[in-house]
Amino acid sequence: MAGTAEPTGSALVELRGVSRTYGERKALHPLDLRLDAGRCIALYGHNGSGKSTLLRIAGGRDAPTAGRALFDGRPVDEDDPQVRARVAVVGDTVACYPDLTVREHLELVTVAHAVDDADSWIDEILADRRLADHAHALPGSLSSGQMQSLLLAAALVRPRDLLILDEPEQRLDPEARQRLADLLVAEKQSGVAVLLATHQPDLARTVADHMIALEDGRVIAEGPPAVVLDDLGRRP
């Protein structure tokens, strides 16, 4: 099976025959995937279908049992500074520093990435993610939706070539979801590659150029989102 988003020259993300096994359980059957700059692939499927496993491998957080995972032509490993400099991941909730405010968490990221004019940039991100009123709050006082916004803000406040998002729509209200879709479209337009796992057909349809539907670790359908969703809708 081959997942692709408009192959043009060398791919930013390339998975070749990647599979993952945990003990006896095959979490991901062999698949290929190719993602270029400025494109978006959406992974779609039920819980346990293998979406998160695939994202972890693509982001270098997990090693495939077989096959190769490449980022810009080199093996992807989250411990590689090159990867951490260029790949932003919005995944599970991470532990925050209990004594640093929301704004200070973003400042930490900008210091590490040497972001110019960081103060005004952080202000804009906070406003855009509806966190401006909570800028000086400690993370412990945030709701789960606000925490999700903080994690997204941390990915946006830094430079990136690839944005990996694992069900980012979770815990967001409908308005925030719409803003998320707009934001991901803008990311693509700016040349960032987006790899997205989602349960939301609307989000995939709006943002993705290519969609891969997974079930029990296997690709069951792929292609343009409208086609895949239509195909899935016709299945019993």
Added chain:
Amino acid sequence: MTAEDAGAVEAGAVEAGWVEADDDRTAETLAWLRRKRRAHRRQQGRDLAVLLYTLVLAAVAYGSGVAVHFLRGLNEGADYGGFGEGLVRAVPALFTLLGGVLALVAARDALWRGPVVVPGPSVGWLLAQPVRRGAVLRPWFRLSAWLALAPGAAGGLVGAVALRVTGRAPIGEALAAALPGALCLPLLAVALGMAVERRARWARAVRRWSGPALLLLIALAGQTWAAGAGHRVRALEWVELWAGPWGWAAQPVVRACGGAAPGWPAAVALLVVATAAAVAHAHRDAAAVPTAQLRVRAATATTVASVAWSLELRAAKLALMEAGGGQSGRLVRLRPPRGRSGRRLAVVWRDALALLRAPGRLGRAALWAAAAAGAAGLGADLGGERRPVGLVVGLLCGYLAVGALAEPARVETDDLRRSAWSPYRLRTLMLQHGVVPLVLGVVLAVLAAVPFAVRGEPWALVLMPVCVPPFTVAALYGACRGPARTQLMFLGGGSPVGSPGPLIYLAWYAAGPLVSVVVLALVLDPAVVHPSAADAARAAWIAALLTTALTLVVRRSADRLLEH
């Protein structure tokens, strides 16, 4: 400019890739973090100081009586020299044993924690950025190494004092002899822990070989005891003295005690060089611990710390088990029971399957059963005051043997939703979980009693198995105990020796083994030497009564558990 527009600008900033010489901002990032977290660090320092003060206060309060007794004994001319002979004879085996224990503890600890445990926020926020990992991780390794030196130095001091008061060496010479081992062995343990934390292959080996290593340590404990009693195996001791760091550390002590260790300077040199090499290698390794490992370890350490503070020891154990890696390889299958009787055997099938998939538990149970028989037999052989001590230790080991087999009962009560499948009430279900530990416990007890029967004590074949039913029900009670009643820690008010609250809590926590061991010890004490048919009948009768009483308690506890 909207965030989307700004994202477009920013996204282009990394097109050229990241070059350490130009783009590394580790120093600035760490300095920024240190500055921002200064107040937090101060508060942490204050909390640590209070904790240390409390520990010192407790050590002084509870240890002063022992110290005064010891010093008064010295002042009044108590002769500890008699212990010295045995101590000196046991040094080679003792150091091998201590080295082995240290290595096993460090290696097992490194399966879930290890020398480099970075707090969760640092893994999530700091290590997710392109910072040099060595600058973040190595300070944690250095901290662990320094912390390991503290108990090492204390151990060395205690050893030197022991040599001094037993008249084997002047304190200065004893300290100098103990120092190389006291400083190097803990550092080597930290280096070993680093290797296990860093390399998945080492971690797998530790999981696989921990059981055999424990058996080896038990054998070494036996050798140490035998050597102390005068039964030495010189050739084996020579091998131990040269086989590794434990022996190299022992040689200056052997020499300080007047023993023969002509090569001790070479041994000390070997020890120092090996330690320096291992620590330098581990220091390099510290920067290469995968972030995925650090993420899991940070989460586990946080969970364990929080549940340990709330005295939920079971929750801590579960967190450690989860971090230790799940089932790997092929799962063993067992045909479920069918037909009318199948329903009644469902729990037995489930427990037997659990045991087949974790056969190490049966091995542990066998080990504890052997230790139980050994302790009780040794106590009976030694006689006098040591007889009841041996009996109590043996009974405790027996309880632990049965307890190791009762894990599925604890798994059941870890989350009561698991029992939703069952057509039985929880009280019935819990008692059914007693079948497998009861049957296997009786088998192990009979096997452990065989050597006594061969020696002419056939009633041991009855006395030992009759302890299994009360132990089984006591283990089930432990599973039904429910959430930690930490309020008990504050009961009882004050007394000249402190609050009895912690003891009350311990009594509640260990009520099952406490009651069963005490009652059985009282019953078995007169019968442990040359038991007769009447002794066996009396023990069986009382064990049956105790089992019935504990069963009623288990039923009530299970009902209460549902009310929580």
